[in-house]
Amino acid sequence: MTQMLDFNGRVAVVTGAGQGMGREHAKMLASRGARVVANDINADRVADTVSAIIDSGGIAVADSHNIVTGAADIVQTALNEFGQLDIVVNNAGINAFGRFWEMDPDTWWKIFDVSVKGVVEVSRAAMPHLIASGSGRLINISSNGVMGVPLDSAYNAAKAAIWGLGITLAAEAREVGVQVTTLMPVAWTPMTEDAFPNPVIRDAMRNTVPASAVSAFVAWLAHQDTTVHGDTFEVAGVSAGRVAIAGMPRMKVATPTPESWAEGAGLLTQDGELRPFRTASESFRDQMVYLAPELDSVLPADAADVSR
Numbered sequence: 001m002t003q004m005l006d007f008n009g010r011v012a013v014v015t016g017a018g019q020g021m022g023r024e025h026a027k028m029l030a031s032r033g034a035r036v037v038a039n040d041i042n043a044d045r046v047a048d049t050v051s052a053i054i055d056s057g058g059i060a061v062a063d064s065h066n067i068v069t070g071a072a073d074i075v076q077t078a079l080n081e082f083g084q085l086d087i088v089v090n091n092a093g094i095n096a097f098g099r100f101w102e103m104d105p106d107t108w109w110k111i112f113d114v115s116v117k118g119v120v121e122v123s124r125a126a127m128p129h130l131i132a133s134g135s136g137r138l139i140n141i142s143s144n145g146v147m148g149v150p151l152d153s154a155y156n157a158a159k160a161a162i163w164g165l166g167i168t169l170a171a172e173a174r175e176v177g178v179q180v181t182t183l184m185p186v187a188w189t190p191m192t193e194d195a196f197p198n199p200v201i202r203d204a205m206r207n208t209v210p211a212s213a214v215s216a217f218v219a220w221l222a223h224q225d226t227t228v229h230g231d232t233f234e235v236a237g238v239s240a241g242r243v244a245i246a247g248m249p250r251m252k253v254a255t256p257t258p259e260s261w262a263e264g265a266g267l268l269t270q271d272g273e274l275r276p277f278r279t280a281s282e283s284f285r286d287q288m289v290y291l292a293p294e295l296d297s298v299l300p301a302d303a304a305d306v307s308r
């Protein structure tokens with residue numbers, strides 16, 4: 001039986017903690033002993049989150065800096081108030097729907113920038129302190145929208161960027177003891193309440209995927225004893241699974257001409273056994289060996305890692 005995972009002595013920043021999942025993540029971590037910086041651009045809502053935590057006997061401070069322009073200030077709040085930083089949950093994000101070619105470019109870039117720059121800048125400001133922690137945890141919130149949801153191109157492009165960033169940071173940060181993971185959650189929150197017009201979907205979400213359920217998963221990932229590293233997980237209510245990038249069986253052409261690929265189109269689009277890749281090196285090495293089998297004995301396992 002797993003002992004209760006406690007966060008005594010740990011300091012966490014949760015962005016977007018004024019409502020929805022961020023609020024639940026902040027409450028969950030504080031309920032288990034973490035000292036929490038609850039950040040949200042909406043000062044009133046995040047003050048409510050902090051009051052709820054303090055009323056339940058937890059420790060938290062509110063921070064209302066914008067994740068894009070005030071990332072260093074958010075991290076500084078943790079240092080000023082609690083003297084250290086061990087956990088960052090990059091949760092804040094925004095969304096708006098519209099057909100790509102009809103959406104006003106300023107709106108498109110705002111959605112992309114808030115989500116991506118916010119995660120990048122908060123991570124950048126936090127990283128030295130997460131390294132100093134000795135068991136730093138960085139959890140980035142992406143979305144299964146990376147697989148394509150019509151009318152949501154800015155959001156999905158941003159979430160794909162966050163995903164790629166997280167996988168790469170994980171590879172870089174392993175050596176300095178910071179664990180980086182990415183979540184693709186599904187939860188009933190103000191964001192989803194705004195998104196889904198269909199009452200059947202709304203009821204299904206309201207009844208099965210409370211925001212608080214995702215927080216249990218976040219807390220597990222954030223814990224100092226959790227050794228998961230670099231992975232991406234889908235999580236919805238009481239279910240979760242690892243998300244992998246996988247390749248279908250390859251094919252070769254004798255000579256690379258547009259016509260030879262046209263002839264092979266049927267093979268390229270047919271079903272077949274999936275091969276999951278954990279790293280870019282696995283995919284790169286696999287392609288090279290497929291082309292030239294003799295490379296199998298000379299290419300290292302981390303063939304795409306330019307730092308080697």
Ligand SMILES: NC(=O)c1ccc[n+]([C@@H]2O[C@H](COP(=O)([O-])OP(=O)(O)OC[C@H]3O[C@@H](n4cnc5c(N)ncnc54)[C@H](O)[C@@H]3O)[C@@H](O)[C@H]2O)c1
Pocket residue numbers: 015016017018019020021022039040041042045065066067068090091092093094114118141142143144184185186187188189190191192
């Ligand atoms: N709800 C879902 O099913 C779902 C699915 C996939 C991914 N996500 C992601 O999970 C995260 C939380 O989602 P949610 O549904 O709880 O969202 P939400 O809209 O309910 O809450 C997001 C919070 O972030 C805050 N925020 C926005 N911009 C900010 C900024 N610049 N600086 C600081 N705070 C800012 C908002 O004020 C808000 O309180 C988001 O990144 C979202 O994209 C949600």
